[in-house]
Amino acid sequence: MIETKSKPSQLKKLALTHEVGEKITELEEGELETFQPEYKPKCSFCIRKEQITGDKGDEKLENIEKRLGDKFSSDENTVDLENPEVVLKAYKSKNKLRISKIIQKIDRGLFEKRKNQERPFSSPISLGPSIARVLVNLSGLKPGEYLLDPFCGTGGILIEAGLCGIGVCGVDVKGEMVKGCKENLEEYGIISHDIKQGEVSESTELFDKNFSAIVTDLPYGQASKKTDSAVEDFLELIEEFEGKTAFMYKEPSLGEYEADFSIYIHKNLTRYIYII
Known part of the structure; x- marks a missing residue:
């Protein structure tokens, strides 16, 4: 996982990348419970998760989709697991949780x-x-x-x-x-x-x-x-x-x-x- 300030249109040529996301926030361990997102989708959305490093069975990722789904839900959106208009992705890496809005998938x-x-x-x-x-x-x-x-x-x-x-x-x-x-x-x-x-x-x-x-x-x-x-x-x-x-x-x-x-x-x- 890397961060870049490049425009999404410049990232279409990437070879070893699976997806590109717009960063929403980065949380330290223990901050999830008090986290309140400033951005909430105004359309259908879903939460996905991925473990980048560490124990694949890390219990801290259990129910992360529901926990984040509750935080990003509002009267202006709905949760759609099958065909969402917006996909929010939670990446767990060591003691950090990074949340992004997926804006581009690389067709490998x-x-x-x-x-x-x-x-x-x-x-x-x-x-x-x-x-x-x-x-x-x-x-x-x-x-x-x-x-x-x-x-x-x-x-x-x-x-x-x-x-x-x-x-x-x-x-x-x-x-x-x-x-x-x-x-x-x-x-x-x-x-x-x-x-x-x-x-x-x-x-x-x-x-x-x-x-x-x-x-x-x-x-x-x-x-x-x-x-x-x-x-x-x-x-x-x-x-x-x-x-x-x-x-x-x-x-x-x-x-x-x-x-x-x-x-x-x-x-x-x-x-x-x-x-x-």
Whole structure:
């Protein structure tokens, strides 16, 4: 759970978020009994609850829906558990109870429809749509700006960027990946794209574009001279690049850079995100 001052319209692109709520109040343990809300819905509503941390069986959440429902009820509203116009959510985290009005649900099912196995062209090492969207979001690009992925592969990052209105260009050393990437992009309605075959070292020179960011998932297969050389070429590329860089790698440090975030994939793999 995080707090933000961003407008709701700016939060539609979020990848690892399930819902967005407008904060009503935050209560310390023991304050619920005396709490009197200033806001009360003027329509049908319901109360939902969720335990964020701590004991799932915390007795303090027992009957919380009824207790809060009584406090938020008025002559101008009704409780509707099936089809409420307003959903109020109580989040229990350690000794705090946060109450919010849900204003947006993130449709994570759309990400499922873009999973690797659902694409026309796939590869076992393709980046999933949720994590690809995280990288795109962290780049901070706005619609109309251009992004370069110098290891585009099947196009996972470019798909998510294109769906956000960002101009997409990609490079891959393998011709089959270039062809497959184009096919995947067009499958999801991203007709305007520029994908070329080439080496990472020459990737920015292949396009007549001013890129605002480089976003990519570095190779992380078995160690080889070819892979090591590609990663070294990438480091040289971003040293000369004047825009922002967001990339993912298998190690918590690379050259002079330290990872900003880590994402657990499975027991044998944790990926690290770098923002430069």
